[in-house]
Amino acid sequence: MGSLRKNKFLVVSIFSDFQKTAHLFLSRTQVKLDQDSLNEDKNLVEKLAIIKQKKAEKEALQQQLKDRGEKQISTxxxxxxxLTKRGETVAGYNVQIAVDNKHRLIVAEDVVQDGNDMQQLAPMLEKAQSILQSENLDGLGDSGYFNGSQIKACEDQNITVYVPVPDKSRRMAEKGRxxxxxxxxxTEQDCYVCPxxxxxxxRGKPLQKGGKNYIRYKSDAAVCAECPLQKKCLSEKAKSKQIERWEHEEVVDHHKQRMAKNPNKMRQRAALAEHPFGTLKHRAGINHFLMRGLEKYGGEFGLMVLGYNFVRVINLLGVDFLRDYCVQRQKNKLKNSQYA
Ligand code: SF4
Structure with a gap:
């Protein structure tokens, strides 16, 4: 959810652009002043001082970024x-919710700083599983959540995941490759079979990329040299085909089969997850957070979720029922279990 002005953000590339421009301006101005020292241009001297100050401020921010090992900072x-979603970049925080299918209540929420949802599937579903005290859980997410490691982490916790598999091959296919x-x-022969x-x-030792191990599979260069599909299959300089397979790729293979067998799951996801966001944004008018800082943001979003769930409970149980329940609880005459 966005809440800040994008131009109040500084990212590493902008820093370096600014540094280059500032450096050029400072060196040119200094040369001009040195050449014309008897007749100093006061405007130029003032401009020089302002640019030097801005440069020093930016350098201090750049040092902060370097110390934190991050790539962007908001002033x-x-x-x-x-954050970038569906091609649109907004400045703010990434909010997450898990909605239960039975009552349509938000059972878990979080606010994170990640620019996308690729690391959020397992943490959110595990949180929901713990709150619902469910041993087996089905979790649905949009394609932004697709991540083999996250799917595996969910399966390790008895959570069955339904997330569309992004089509990364479309461009290749369009080019006729x-x-x-x-x-x-x-699986039996542990090899790939080409068309x-x-x-x-x-072949060789596993590759390590992004914290994952990949096993390499290669074709025979002599066979590929005679193949009629060579141009469609190999890149210009390659003599053979290489495929890298994640060591737990079977998790993704099973996931793809599961998605193919359950085409309606995604319609269910859209109805579940988009409704609370739509209600919060358009009915409650909450488009922006008022607080600053991750912790306060988290608190503010928690209150939004509480409000949403409260209205939802009233819609489910009715005002009279809820009022009676609250009165009874206050009098300590009723235990939760009687209303479960
Ligand atoms: S180029 Fe090699 S790997 Fe590709 S289709 Fe032909 S034989 Fe198979």
């Missing part, structure tokens, strides 16, 4: 981040 709210999906993995029925066999 309004240093916890906020630039062979896509990864056209190479079938043979020409040739095997890509395991």
């Amino acid at each position: 309004v709210d240093e916890d906020a981040r630039l 062979l896509t990864r999906e056209q190479f079938e993995y043979d 020409q029925d040739e095997k890509l066999t395991r």
Whole structure:
């Protein structure tokens, strides 16, 4: 959810652009002043002082970024981040909710700084699982949540995930090139089989990328040299085809099969998760947070969720029932279990 002005953000690339411009201006101005020292241009001297001050301020911010190992900083709210969703960039925080299918209540919420949702699937579903005290849980998310490691983390906790698999091969297919999906993995023989029925066999040591281990499978260069599909299959300089397979790729393979068998799950997801956001934004008019800082943001969003759930409970149970329940609780005459 965005709440800040984007131009109050400084990112590493903007820093370096500013530094280059400032450096150029300072050196040119200094040369001009040195050449014309007897007849100093007061405006130029003032401009020089302002640019020097701004440069010093930016350098201090840049040092802060370097110390924190981050790539962007907001001068309004240093916890906020630039977030990109569906091609649109907003400045603010990434809010997460998990909604239960039975009562449509928000059972878990969080506010995070990540620019996308790729690391949020397992934390949110595990939180929901713990709150619902459910041993087995089905969790639905949009394609922004697709991440093999997160799907595996969910499965390890008995959470079955339904998240659309992003189509990364579309451009390749449009160009008439062979896509990864056209190479079938043979579990028994531990190899890939290409559209020409040739095997890509395991080669070398696993590769490490982004904290994951990938196993390499390669075709025979001599066979590929004679192949009629060579131009569609290999890049210009490659002599053979190489496929990298994540060591837990079977999790993704099962996930793809599950998604193909359950095409209606995504319609269910949209109805569940978009309704609370739509209600908060358009009915309650909450488009922006008022607080600054991750902790306060979290508190503010928690209150929004409480308000949403409260209205939802009234809609489910009715005002009279809820009022009676509250009165009874206050008198300590009724235990929760009687109303469960
Ligand atoms: S180029 Fe090699 S890997 Fe590609 S389709 Fe032909 S034989 Fe198979």
